Amino acid sequence: MSQYQEKATVSRVEQLSAKNYRLTLDSPDISGAAKAGQFVMIRTGLAKDPLLRRPFSIHQTSANGQFQIYFKVVGRGTDMLARVKAGEIMSVFGPLGRGFRIKKNSPAIIIGGGLGIAPMLFLAKSICRLKTDCSNDHIILGGRERSEVEPLVNDFRQFGLRLGLATDDGSYGHQGYVTDLLKSLDLHPGYTVYACGPEPMMARVYSICKSGSMQCQVSVESVMACGMGACLGCSRMTKKGTYTHVCLNGPVFNAEELIWNS
Amino acid sequence: MEFVDNREDIFPDLRVNIGSLEIANPVMTASGTFGYAREFENLMNLHRLGAVIVKGISLHPRPGNPPPRIVETACGMLNAIGLQNVGVDRFISEKMDYLAGLNIPVIVNILGDSLAEYREIAERLVGVPGIAGIEVNISCPNVKKGGVAFGTDPSMAAVVTKAVKEGADVPVMVKLSPNVSDITLVARAVEDGGADSISLINTLIGMAIDLKTRRPVLANVIGGLSGPAIKPVALRMVYQVASSVSIPVIGVGGIETTEDALEFLLAGASAIQIGTANFINPRVSEEIVEGISKYVVDENLPSIRSIIGGLSINDG
Numbered sequence: 001m002s003q004y005q006e007k008a009t010v011s012r013v014e015q016l017s018a019k020n021y022r023l024t025l026d027s028p029d030i031s032g033a034a035k036a037g038q039f040v041m042i043r044t045g046l047a048k049d050p051l052l053r054r055p056f057s058i059h060q061t062s063a064n065g066q067f068q069i070y071f072k073v074v075g076r077g078t079d080m081l082a083r084v085k086a087g088e089i090m091s092v093f094g095p096l097g098r099g100f101r102i103k104k105n106s107p108a109i110i111i112g113g114g115l116g117i118a119p120m121l122f123l124a125k126s127i128c129r130l131k132t133d134c135s136n137d138h139i140i141l142g143g144r145e146r147s148e149v150e151p152l153v154n155d156f157r158q159f160g161l162r163l164g165l166a167t168d169d170g171s172y173g174h175q176g177y178v179t180d181l182l183k184s185l186d187l188h189p190g191y192t193v194y195a196c197g198p199e200p201m202m203a204r205v206y207s208i209c210k211s212g213s214m215q216c217q218v219s220v221e222s223v224m225a226c227g228m229g230a231c232l233g234c235s236r237m238t239k240k241g242t243y244t245h246v247c248l249n250g251p252v253f254n255a256e257e258l259i260w261n262s
Numbered sequence: 263m264e265f266v267d268n269r270e271d272i273f274p275d276l277r278v279n280i281g282s283l284e285i286a287n288p289v290m291t292a293s294g295t296f297g298y299a300r301e302f303e304n305l306m307n308l309h310r311l312g313a314v315i316v317k318g319i320s321l322h323p324r325p326g327n328p329p330p331r332i333v334e335t336a337c338g339m340l341n342a343i344g345l346q347n348v349g350v351d352r353f354i355s356e357k358m359d360y361l362a363g364l365n366i367p368v369i370v371n372i373l374g375d376s377l378a379e380y381r382e383i384a385e386r387l388v389g390v391p392g393i394a395g396i397e398v399n400i401s402c403p404n405v406k407k408g409g410v411a412f413g414t415d416p417s418m419a420a421v422v423t424k425a426v427k428e429g430a431d432v433p434v435m436v437k438l439s440p441n442v443s444d445i446t447l448v449a450r451a452v453e454d455g456g457a458d459s460i461s462l463i464n465t466l467i468g469m470a471i472d473l474k475t476r477r478p479v480l481a482n483v484i485g486g487l488s489g490p491a492i493k494p495v496a497l498r499m500v501y502q503v504a505s506s507v508s509i510p511v512i513g514v515g516g517i518e519t520t521e522d523a524l525e526f527l528l529a530g531a532s533a534i535q536i537g538t539a540n541f542i543n544p545r546v547s548e549e550i551v552e553g554i555s556k557y558v559v560d561e562n563l564p565s566i567r568s569i570i571g572g573l574s575i576n577d578g
Contacts, residue, residue, distance in 0.1 A: 003304055005545060043542065048337045048490045048518070053542060093544070225332050225339060226541035228305075230297045232317075232343050233332035243325055243346065 003228065004029040008092045010084050011066060017147035019073045020115075021082045028065030030094045034058050036126040037099025037119055037219055037252040040069070041227040043091040044080040052225050053093060054078065057119035057196070057251070060155075070118040070152070096227045100217055100252050102127055106192040107136035109185070110161075111178050111205055113197025114143050117152055119219055123194055128159045138185060140164040142178035142197070146171040179204045189213040199261070206255035216255040222246035274558035275565035276551070278312070278532050280510045281433050281458040283395055285312040285367055288527065288566060289551045292514050292537035293318050293371035293397060293437075294343065298357045299364065305544040310551050312533060313367040316357070318399050320372070321379045321386075323349035333470045333479040338489030338516070339538060340468050342482035345373060350386050362392025369435065373399040377425045384429030395432050398422065398457075401439030401464035413439035413464070416451035423455030433458040435512065438503070440492075441467050445499050446506040453507045461512040461535060462503060463496045489538040490516040497529050504530025504571060518546065520553025530571040 008027035015021050030040060041053035054077045056069040073082050084090065100123050102108075108127050112120035120139070128134055139161050143149040149165055149172050156163055164181040165173025174181055178201065182193070189212065195205040196219035209216035222234035227247045234246040237259050244250070244257070276287035290313040296302060299314045308314070326346025333340050348356065353370075361368045370393055374380035380398065387393055400422055401413035412422045419436070426434050436452045438445060440463035449460055465486025470479040478484075496515025504511045513531030517523050518539040526534045536547045543549070558566050 005305065005543070050334060051337055051489050051538075051542065052334050052339060091543075223330055223332055225334075225341075225538075226544075228544065229301045230295060230544075231332065231341070231541050232294075232326065232346050233329075233341060235326060235329050235331055235346070237328070 002029075002033045003094060003096060004033070005091065005093045006030050007089050010086050010088045010090060012086055013084060015082075016070075016151035020070070020148070020151070021073070022059065022068055022070045023081065023084065024066050024068050025090065025092060026066055027092055030092060031061040031065055031067040034061050034067060034095035034122075035099040036102070036122040038095035038097050039227070039251060040067075040092050040094030041096065042069070042081070042093075044077040050077045050080070053227065054081070055096075055224055055227055055247075057219065058095065058122055059118045060122045060125060070115070072115050093227065097247055097251050098249060100126070100194055100219070102130050103192045103215065104131055106190055106215065108134075109137070109182065109191055109193045110139045111182065111193065111195040111197065112139075112141050113178055113195075113201040114148055116195070116197030116201070116219070117141055117143075117149070119196055120194070121152070121155055124156060124159050124161070128161075134159070134161055137161045138164065140166070140178045140181045142166040142173075142181075142201075144168045149173065177201070177204070179208060182208055187212045187214065191215070192217070195219075195255075202255065203260040206260055209255065217252055218255045218258070219252045220246055220250055220258070222251075274555050274563070275567075276555060276558065277565070278567055278570070280395070280435070280512065280533055283367060283433050285533065287312040287551050287554065288531075288533035289523065289547050289554070290315055290369070290512065290533055290535045291540060291547055292535035293399065295537040295540045298361065300357075300360050302540075302544055306548045308364055309366060310548045311366050312551070313369055313394065314361070314364070315369040315371055315397055315535065316353075316361065317347055318345050318371040318373045319347050319350050319353045319383065320345060321350055321374060321383050323347065323352065328481040330479060330481055333485070335468070335470055335487065336491060338487050338491030340470055340480060340485035340487050341465070342480045342485035344482065350383050354386070354390055358390055358392055367394035368392055369395040369397050371397040371399050371437070372426070377422060380422055381425040381429040384426045388429070388431045393432055395435055395458075396426060396430050397435045397437050397461060398426050399437050399464070401437055401441075413448065414442050416447045419448050420451040420455035423452050423457045427456040435459040435461050437464055438462040439464050440495060440499055440515075446502050449503040449507050453509050457509060459510040459512060459532075460503060460507060461514055463492070463499050463515045466492055466495060488516070490518055492516045493522060497525060500526055500531050501529040501573070517550075518542075520550050520557060523550050523554060524557060524569065527566070527570050528573045530573070532570055
């Protein structure tokens with residue numbers, strides 16, 4: 001397991017909607033080592049405030065040594081990140097955590113909700129690279145409104161997988177939840193469902209998987225200081241009654257290992 | 263033959279003494295910010311450290327507090343991890359082999375709910391190869407009993423120190439809480455109790471509130487503040503304590519740079535610990551060793567020891 005602290009040059013900043021941005025970073029060590037579902041810790045500034053790095057899932061990597069993150073401005077750290085200019089240098093630490101465990105012989109359903117779409121592009125790429133038969137695979141993307149989904153859709157079309165789209169307000173695709181689209185599929189126990197999104201979404205996805213006896217992997221979020229198992233801040237209760245740590249044992253978990261509040 | 267002053271070939275004298283323990287340089291990693299060291303092995307050269315202080319160990323394993331356990335604050339962070347650890351027996355069987363192989367002094371941070379527990383942990387560590395010292399945590403704000411109570415009452419602090427000293431076969435460092443009105447009282451009590459050295463400060467008790475939900479951010483309600491926000495408080499307390507005890511003092515609190523570390527040495531610390539900064543830059547402690555080394559060379563100091571307590575106070 002190789003982890004790097006890299007000085008990465010920002011090569012591109014894209015504003016995809018009012019608050020959502022995508023950053024492309026030149027970071028050959030990290031992008032070369034990264035697996036789908038892993039994350040990086042980025043220092044959004046060099047001053048003492050904000051102090052801590054911020055975790056971001058890896059949106060996708062490219063063969064020329066770049067990776068991308070896709071994020072929303074929610075606080076001071078992400079606000080600073082949104083103002084970064086191409087050519088600036090950022091301290092990036094990664095790749096961190098355990099990513100998705102791709103099941104080569106199982107048809108895949110990839111579900112991304114809101115910012116949870118971020119790691120799913122890397123996953124879709126990896127799945128299409130690893131698997132010989134993707135004819136039964138699906139991608140379902142959702143969000144509250146058009147601007148959370150539409151700007152990313154073209155990147156997901158390149159895989160030729162069946163693509164389902166949903167928005168809460170119906171401004172794009174199906175009006176309703178990604179779980180409506182999941183339920184409308186001809187589901188069978190052979191499927192592996194990979195999901196990332198808001199907690200209630202993942203809880204519903206898991207409950208559908210459970211009743212349909214399908215494997216379900218989820219990528220969860222947590223506050224964390226270090227991203228590498230030193231601070232023990234990112235604890236999450238497991239079904240066994242013990243705490244697990246999102247940064248080391250996740251962020252991708254088998255959904256059945258975790259406790260879900262429905 | 264021409265003499266070339268090649269500064270890269272100069273190995274400055276960075277050794278410091280913590281009582282009977284001599285360490286190669288004054289940089290240690292603070293308990294609870296460096297795991298059991300192995301977590302950092304791919305990210306830095308562990309052999310460059312003066313000493314490593316491992317995550318606090320209790321007699322029995324502790325699960326820690328429910329999340330959220332941490333929150334960032336201005337120039338710092340609050341934590342309420344709740345001393346999650348594997349317990350002393352698993353620590354010895356699972357972690358010590360690796361630590362002993364590091365060839366750097368390993369200091370084991372211990373904590374208990376009672377005097378008997380503190381003493382028993384110290385006794386179980388007797389004879390375990392690779393342990394150079396014990397750091398006694400009498401100052402954790404995040405557990406219901408023990409911990410902080412021992413740290414705020416000077417007579418209790420002395421009694422705990424004595425209990426650990428009686429049980430231990432290695433030098434004992436006692437880590438003080440800053441959450442007291444006069445830290446020199448606790449420091450002197452701990453010295454009287456037989457401590458070989460004193461480390462300070464542990465975190466300052468703090469709180470963060472989420473206005474939207476009108477709830478505390480931390481599940482534990484309160485937590486310990488660390489990071490650069492606390493450095494001035496730590497410096498002041500190190501200065502006060504170093505002036506009032508005769509045992510070595512180890513400074514900790516918000517150290518992020520070589521300059522920070524040197525300021526603590528001037529204030530009277532014989533060594534320093536790097537804490538929260540490890541979370542942001544896992545190589546920071548090694549970089550500070552390099553920085554201190556460069557400082558000794560650049561300033562033509564005979565050794566790093568020559569600046570310890572070297573603060574000039576202008577009385578005029």
